[in-house]
Amino acid sequence: MAANMEMIQKLQREITCEICRTCFSQPVTLHCGHSFCQACLSCSLTLGATYFTCPQCRQFSQSTELPAINVxxxxxTNIGKQLIFLSLKSPESRSQCPTHKEAAKLFCEEDQTFLCVHCSQTAEHATHTFSPIEEACLNYREKLQQILRDLEKHCKEVEKLLSQEERPFVDSKLMITGEYSKFHIFLWKEKSHCLDRLKEEHRIREERISQHMQSLQEFMQELQKSIHKPNAELLQDVKDLWRRSESRKSQRLQDVKPELRQYPITGMIEVLNRFRVDIRVDPQSSSPYVIVSEDQRSLWAAEGWQGEPNHSEDPAHHYVFAEQTFNSGIHYWEVDVIQVPQWSLGIHAPCVKRSREGSQDSRDCVYVLRYIKVKDIYYLLTYPGLLNHQVKDPIPRIGIYLECSSGTLAFYNALQSTLIYRFSLTGISRSVRPIFSPGPPLQGTKPGPMTLCSVNSRLRAGCYSSL
Structure with missing residues (x-):
């Protein structure tokens, strides 16, 4: 029995932390081999130090990161605690010292062990604190009772704090829900108003076109009748008929070509700005007709680029590519075009086209928004697409939104927070790259730069350039 107690005491010394002098809790072992409780070692570190020393042997360590727990x-340690607990429950272990065969009457506060009088006088316990076993038990019971009272008091405080926290949470939840509901109602009313406006403008336009068609048909009937009039009457009316026919032909383009309408969407650009990306031009993709600035954010049409605007479906060429490519996620960028009289913006992507026979054809596809001038009238066109609208006022900045998962590409008037056009991309097989074209330039003009806006730039009404 004495030998067993001696082994247990040796085990206890091996599993004791030299800092807190109790059994290890989540022990960690340093490179020098000494082990400590993780919390004890963490407390011994000096804040801001680039190294620490072992609390036992004082060897330096070049790292301030705590070692992993020594499993x-x-x-x-857990096994040792169980053995110590069982030994303490044994009457023999408490009544007799295994070394001196005397009654163990003292309790060592540092080693948490029972000792006889002779053991307490050894060098090993020279600096330790002792007390009679009954007195030690009484003291520890009082300490544990005090800890229990403190914990009970703390639990009541936490419970009170928890009850106090519930009310602000409920109030905040109700207020936030109410604000979002109010915003939803506001947007719903605004959407209804916008759709009503769109419907009314569509009705007015249809009515105007119908009236124009009716006027043309009536004039055509009048011309048909005039053709069969006698020579004298025909020659007498022909000058007036010719003037009126020319007037109607000159009005044809204005009556048929629709004008781009502005339908602002509250908060849209603010939401899109959450997905802003920093776009720069790939200088390797520039052509002799496009000049790229050193910071890769601005593009100019070179003097050698000549050509009239093309109003057909074929898009303008001389594109410059962005450095970035996208194949997933949501991305939004803006381009300042206020100083560019004609331009094209969009994306380039490899596409896969399927034939009726089931075969696949890989080709390069572009989806672009174009701004061109034809006979003193500016137009916004898409390729491919159906947009072919007159534009009354220039658009200072274009926002481009790309959502890869749904295959959505949308263009916005960033100043007015209005949608210009939205593509539904199909057959996109690989990475998508933004493309830019600051031309073709108008004859007799010196266009400024097309500028890729930085992530932090914001455009406000009445301010066409915020870079």
């Missing part, structure tokens, strides 16, 4: 030592 084997932690398991050994």
């Amino acid at each position: 084997c030592l932690e398991k050994l």
